Amino acid sequence: MPDDPPVIELDELTKEFPTEPPVRALSEVRLSVRRSDYLAIVGPSGSGKSTLLNVLGLLDRPTRGSYRLDGIETTTMRDGARTKLRGSRIGFVFQSFHLLPHRSVVENVMLAEVYGRHPRRGRRERALRALEQVGLSHRVDFLPDRLSGGERQRAAIARALLGRPSLLLCDEPTGNLDSRNTAAVLDLFDELRAQGLTIVVITHETEVSDRAERRVRITDGVLAEV
Amino acid sequence: MHPRDLLDEAMAGMLARPVRSALTTLGTVLGITTLVITLGVAATAGNQIVGRFDELVATSVTVEVPEDAAKPLVGWDAVAQVTRLRGVTSAEALGESKKSANLSVRSNNLLDPTRVTDQTLSVVAAGPALPAAVKGRLLQGRFYDAGHLARKDPVVVLGQQAAKMLGVTRLDRAPAVFIGNHAYTVIGILGDLRREKNLAGAVLVPPTIGKRFGLTTVTRVLINTSLGAADLIARQAPLALSPGNEGMLQVLSPPSPTRARDGVQDDVNALFLILGLVSLVVGAVGIANVTLVTVMERVSEIGLRRSLGAARRHIAAQFLLESTLTGLTGGVIGASLGVAAIVAVSAAKQWTPVLDARLAVAAPLAGALVGLLAGLYPALRAARMEPVDALR
Numbered sequence: 134m135p136d137d138p139p140v141i142e143l144d145e146l147t148k149e150f151p152t153e154p155p156v157r158a159l160s161e162v163r164l165s166v167r168r169s170d171y172l173a174i175v176g177p178s179g180s181g182k183s184t185l186l187n188v189l190g191l192l193d194r195p196t197r198g199s200y201r202l203d204g205i206e207t208t209t210m211r212d213g214a215r216t217k218l219r220g221s222r223i224g225f226v227f228q229s230f231h232l233l234p235h236r237s238v239v240e241n242v243m244l245a246e247v248y249g250r251h252p253r254r255g256r257r258e259r260a261l262r263a264l265e266q267v268g269l270s271h272r273v274d275f276l277p278d279r280l281s282g283g284e285r286q287r288a289a290i291a292r293a294l295l296g297r298p299s300l301l302l303c304d305e306p307t308g309n310l311d312s313r314n315t316a317a318v319l320d321l322f323d324e325l326r327a328q329g330l331t332i333v334v335i336t337h338e339t340e341v342s343d344r345a346e347r348r349v350r351i352t353d354g355v356l357a358e359v
Numbered sequence: 360m361h362p363r364d365l366l367d368e369a370m371a372g373m374l375a376r377p378v379r380s381a382l383t384t385l386g387t388v389l390g391i392t393t394l395v396i397t398l399g400v401a402a403t404a405g406n407q408i409v410g411r412f413d414e415l416v417a418t419s420v421t422v423e424v425p426e427d428a429a430k431p432l433v434g435w436d437a438v439a440q441v442t443r444l445r446g447v448t449s450a451e452a453l454g455e456s457k458k459s460a461n462l463s464v465r466s467n468n469l470l471d472p473t474r475v476t477d478q479t480l481s482v483v484a485a486g487p488a489l490p491a492a493v494k495g496r497l498l499q500g501r502f503y504d505a506g507h508l509a510r511k512d513p514v515v516v517l518g519q520q521a522a523k524m525l526g527v528t529r530l531d532r533a534p535a536v537f538i539g540n541h542a543y544t545v546i547g548i549l550g551d552l553r554r555e556k557n558l559a560g561a562v563l564v565p566p567t568i569g570k571r572f573g574l575t576t577v578t579r580v581l582i583n584t585s586l587g588a589a590d591l592i593a594r595q596a597p598l599a600l601s602p603g604n605e606g607m608l609q610v611l612s613p614p615s616p617t618r619a620r621d622g623v624q625d626d627v628n629a630l631f632l633i634l635g636l637v638s639l640v641v642g643a644v645g646i647a648n649v650t651l652v653t654v655m656e657r658v659s660e661i662g663l664r665r666s667l668g669a670a671r672r673h674i675a676a677q678f679l680l681e682s683t684l685t686g687l688t689g690g691v692i693g694a695s696l697g698v699a700a701i702v703a704v705s706a707a708k709q710w711t712p713v714l715d716a717r718l719a720v721a722a723p724l725a726g727a728l729v730g731l732l733a734g735l736y737p738a739l740r741a742a743r744m745e746p747v748d749a750l751r
Contacts, residue, residue, distance in 0.1 A: 190666065192746045213670055220668015227750070231663040235375035247364045248668040296668075 138204030140299050140331045141166035141189065146198035148184050148354075158184040159195065160354040166333060168299075171326045173345035174335045181354040182335050183304070189333065190302050191219040203299050220249045224293030228305035230285045232277040238288045239264065239273040245295035263291040267321055283314025287321060294325070301325065303334040307341055319344050360673055369680035372653075380685060383649045386642025387689025387726045388696065393635035395697025395722050396704075403705055403713040415494075416613045418448075419554060420593050422580040422600060423609040426456075431576040432607060433600045435566045438486055438580060440599040446588030451492035451581055453555075454484035454566060454574040462572065464562055465537050466525040478524045481561045482538060484569025492581040493554045500530045500547030503565050511567045515543045518559040519550035538562065538572070554581060589613050639729055642689065646733035650682045654741045661741055662749030675742035682734025683727050690726015694719055 141164060148159040158181045166172050176182050187193035188200065191207060200207050202222060207215060224245075232241045242260040264270055267287040277285055286306060293301055303322075307315040319341060326332055334341060342348050348359040373380050424433045433452065441450045460481040467476065487504050490497060503514050515536060517527060527534050527545055535542040543564070552559050566574070580600060584592045593612035597605035654661070661674055698714060705712035 187747050192666065192750070216665070216668055216670045219666065223666075225663075225666045227663075229659070231659055231666075231750075233375075233660060233663075236371065240371075244664075245667055247368060248360050248664070248670075248673055253361055253363065292667075 137168055138201065139165045139167050140170070140203060141333070142199075142201040142204075144199040144201075146188065146195045146200055148181075148188060148193070149196045158354050159188065159356075161198070162354075162356045164349065164356060166300075166331060168331055169326060169329050170347060171322070171332045171345045172334070173342035173348045174333065174351060175337060175339075175342045175348060175359070176351035177337065180351045182337075182351055184354075185351060185356075186302065186304050186335050189300075190223055190225060191215045217249065221296060222299045224290075224296060224298035224301045226286070226290055226293050226301065226303040226306045228308040230277070230289045230309075232285055232288060232292075234277055237274045237276060238269065238280070241277065241288060242292045242295055245292045249296070251296075260291070260295060263295045264288070266294060266325075267291045281314065282310045283317050286310060286314070286318050290318070290321060290325075294330075299331060301330055301332045303332065303336075305336055305338075306334060307336070307338060312340075315340065360669075365673075365676055365680060368677050369684055372657075372677065372681045373684055376653075379649065379653075380688075383646055383685050384642075384689035384692065386638065386645040387686050387729055388642075388693040390635055390637075390639030390642045390729070391690050391693025391722050391726050392696045392700070393631060393638050394725070395694050395718060396700045397631035397635055398718055399697060399701035399712070399714060400704055402715060403701060403710055415553060418584050418586055418589055419613060420582040420584060420589055420596060421611040422582065422596050423611065424576070424578050424580065424601075425607060425609070426576060426578065427607075432604050433577040433580065435486060435577060437577070437600045438488070441580065441582060441592075441596050442488070444592060444595055444599060446584050446592050448583045448585055449488060449491035450583070451486045451488040452566075452577040453489075453579045453581065454569055454576060455481070455578050456573055459483070459569075459572040459574055462538055462562075464521075464525065466527060466534065467537070478521075480521050480524070481557075482569070482572050482574070483558060483561045483563055484566045484572075484574035485558075485563050486566065489558075489563065490549060492583060493549075493552045493558060494583065495549050495552040498548045498550040500545070502547050502549070508565045508567050512565070513541065513543045513568060514546045514565065515568075516547040516549050516563040517545055518552075518561045518563065519548060520560040521562055522548045524560075536562065541571070543568070554583075639725070642686075643729045643733040646682050646685055646730055647736060650678060650685075650734050650737040651740065653681075654678060654737045657741075658744065658749050661744055662746050662751075665744075665746035665749060671742040674744075675738040678738040678741045679731065679734045682737065683730040686730020686733065687723055687727035689730070690723035693726060694722035697722065 143162050143164040146159055146162040147157065150156040150158060162185065174182060174185060184193065188195050195208060202218065205218065207218065239257065239260050242263055243256050246256050261273060264273055267290050269284060269287050269291060272280060272284055277288065280288065307318055310318065322332055323344065334345060336342055350357050350359050435452055438450050438452045441447055461479050462482050463477045464480045465476045465478065487502060487508065490502050498519060502516055507514050517525065525536060530545060534545050536545055549563065550559065582592060582596055589612055593610045597608040597610060601608060664674060698719060701714065702712050
């Protein structure tokens with residue numbers, strides 16, 4: 134569908150932190166990510182990766198420039214609207230999973246539909262389906278601390294998938310995993326991408342970035358295709 | 360966000376650390392318990408004393424008539440004017456004097472050296488409605504009536520004690536007692552007096568007979584009122600008894616019930632109320648403290664929720680609801696403990712527990728309010744958190 138707007142479109146996006154002297158974390162970044170793209174953003178620590186992720190995830194505002202998500206200009210939006218957009222279009226996958234320790238796996242997944250306009254009816258069934266999608270049907274009623282790292286990350290991915298996001302935004306998703314679990318998560322990303330999901334992964338592991346079809350490197354806030 | 364979801368999340372947050380939540384509620388529990396016990400026991404005790412007054416004292420009015428040599432202030436027939444007042448259930452006039460208080464009375468004229476036959480008894484003149492006025496009953500025989508008065512029959516009614524002292528046990532042979540040199544037929548024995556119990560040791564004579572012993576004037580009027588009418592009757596009775604001289608009559612009326620209740624509550628309450636309020640404040644500080652710690656512990660959870668689309672108000676609402684629920688739980692437990700304590704105290708003292716339904720409802724609400732206020736600052740802190748910082 135060539136008429137579709139890109140999922141992510143960054144135009145001269147700049148982020149400066151008001152320290153003395155000002156730190157420019159992102160410098161006139163241009164980036165376009167189309168639907169079903171699988172993009173890896175690599176770079177050393179302190180290069181601006183996390184800042185880019187925060188801006189892409191609508192957690193932080195850029196100083197200048199434009200960021201269109203699904204064709205919607207986000208930089209001029211008010212806080213509330215950005216929060217709604219974040220909840221409905223972006224699924225986050227964190228390095229440390231961020232699963233609530235006292236809730237079962239399925240309850241953690243169901244949390245994705247608590248905010249925003251989702252019907253309560255059928256929520257559990259949808260969560261079970263998302264868990265099935267990540268191959269975790271046998272663990273639905275476990276508490277997170279009974280799961281292996283890979284299983285935890287898959288539960289977190291199921292949570293991210295529940296809101297049917299346009300974009301899966303992953304911040305070092307395999308940073309806390311051993312190689313076997315890393316491979317399982319990367320296999321899952323491949324599957325999801327094949328189903329048409331747009332995935333952006335921030336990583337410093339070549340093992341992860343090699344699996345992506347497209348790589349960009351960020352160095353001192355400047356983005357370049359690899 | 361669906362309200363049910365908000366409630367679910369708050370409940371889950373509270374139940375995630377059950378022991379901590381239980382300890383957090385403790386302050387509120389203590390405060391609410393103290394308040395409920397203070398208010399409840401004071402109400403129970405106050406009501407108890409008033410209840411005791413209600414039975415007799417609160418309905419008894421006595422009018423003392425000073426002796427006036429020139430002319431009697433109150434006539435024997437004036438009692439009818441009091442009896443017709445609304446709120447009066449019974450009334451009767453008594454005539455007593457110092458002279459007639461120690462008369463020698465005996466039950467026969469034989470001189471028996473082995474026995475003391477003379478008894479020193481008080482002779483009191485009283486109208487025919489006396490049994491009702493003293494709330495007594497006739498153990499035997501009957502009381503004299505208007506006919507005895509009109510015929511000036513020489514009859515007497517003995518008080519229970521007087522009859523015993525004189526050895527009068529049966530009336531079927533129409534026994535007589537001698538007062539001075541005259542014999543009088545005993546027609547009844549009056550007992551079980553609930554007012555003017557000293558009359559149990561007296562010889563009661565009709566006013567027409569009383570004149571022989573110098574009992575010409577009314578010295579006291581006993582009035583019984585219906586509950587709550589005592590104050591009114593106390594004001595009206597002197598006017599009815601002696602129009603124009605009402606100021607000279609002295610009225611003894613029961614203390615007003617409200618004053619009795621206030622007195623009790625003032626004594627007990629002030630200190631314990633302050634104690635309860637202090638406990639509540641301490642409880643609130645405890646909730647605020649723990650909620651603040653919880654917020655700091657759950658920074659990453661806040662970040663996650665923000666990333667899932669939670670607005671600041673959702674975060675604030677969740678923590679506010681958690682602290683409110685904590686307070687409410689404390690309030691419910693405190694109110695229950697308080698009510699149980701009131702019942703226990705009442706049972707131990709054999710009182711009737713007085714439980715104000717409003718108190719039982721208001722106490723948990725007060726707990727919830729404490730929790731709400733305590734949660735304000737932590738909730739604000741949680742809501743102000745930037746998602747970027749919270750997820751770091």
